[in-house]
Amino acid sequence: MFKTIQSSNIYIIYNSELIDDVSGCFDENYWQKKNAIIGCAQGRGTTWFIQLPLLQAALRHYRRGGLFGKVISDSYFFIGYNKTRSIAEFHLLNHLKDEGVNVPTPIAARVVRNHIFYQADLLSEKISNASDLVGLLQERRLTKQEYFEIGKEIKKLHQSQVNHTDLNIHNILLDTSSTVWIIDFDKCYQQDGEGWKEANINRLLRSFRKEVKKRAIHWDENDWEPLFAGYKANIS
Structure with a gap:
């Protein structure tokens, strides 16, 4: 069910039962071209709501808050893929789903490395209604x-x-x-x-x-x- 894609600077984990093509799934323009965007919400950044074949999803790019976030808005210090924000949240949500807690289903997570820093994205279930x-x-x-x-x-x-x-x-x-x-x-x-x-x-x-x-x-x-x-x- 869970598959990974890894190159020299990109790591992706995804649920192949919920999404089969992750080549562009972390880019809102990819979904706009498919006419799949059904809304958005503003916070530290924009969360895009997307209609997938089996469920609705929320696409979030991780951004910093506070004063430090004004200097380095979306980069984090890299100390291992499993300790990155998106991969850690992906696995934690799966743990909670297995434990029977009502949380969004994780769909896909990505980390993009840039030397000692990384950026992160998460595609997870949007709770409907x-x-x-x-x-x-x-x-x-x-x-x-x-x-x-x-x-x-x-x-x-x-x-x-x-x-x-x-x-x-x-x-x-x-x-x-x-x-x-x-x-x-x-x-x-x-x-x-x-x-x-x-x-x-x-x-x-x-x-x-x-x-x-x-x-x-x-x-x-x-x-x-x-x-x-x-x-x-x-x-x-």
Whole structure:
């Protein structure tokens, strides 16, 4: 299922069941010529949404944030292919899929080396008919059951021993069937032990409190109780 292509300066890993030609799949112009682009989103760069034969996909070029990102926008120090941003995220998503966590399916990842630096791209599943919690909570309150399911999904993530280093309500989605999805695993990693999990949960709580002040979302402290109950529930 997973295939790799490697040359002197390019390394690609991809799921051959989801995409059979990766020759141009990391270039938005390639998809524009195929009339396959169905939208885009702006962040540090542009994420392109693409219609593949079997699913919708999101194409992202890795870019730095902060002040340093203004100097070196999209180059990273190379210390091995498996430690590059895109390849690491590709493998982490596959691990989480195998563990039954609702995350985007990774489709293809690329690294382009330039001496001691590299640039990276990732093509992964776009979760259809889904909104992040920020968008939803600007429109309505979530039900206790929805919060409970969010807590359960985070528990599954932690049982997989994955530390989501940016666990916030922008990175949790609900689709129209009320399925919970967790996204954006750049710079996340597997970690042994238990102590870090509480810090993850506290980070999420701070995110709710921050957005209440910033956007007046429909949330209050009582809504944390069913979410935390879901997190504490036994999951087989």
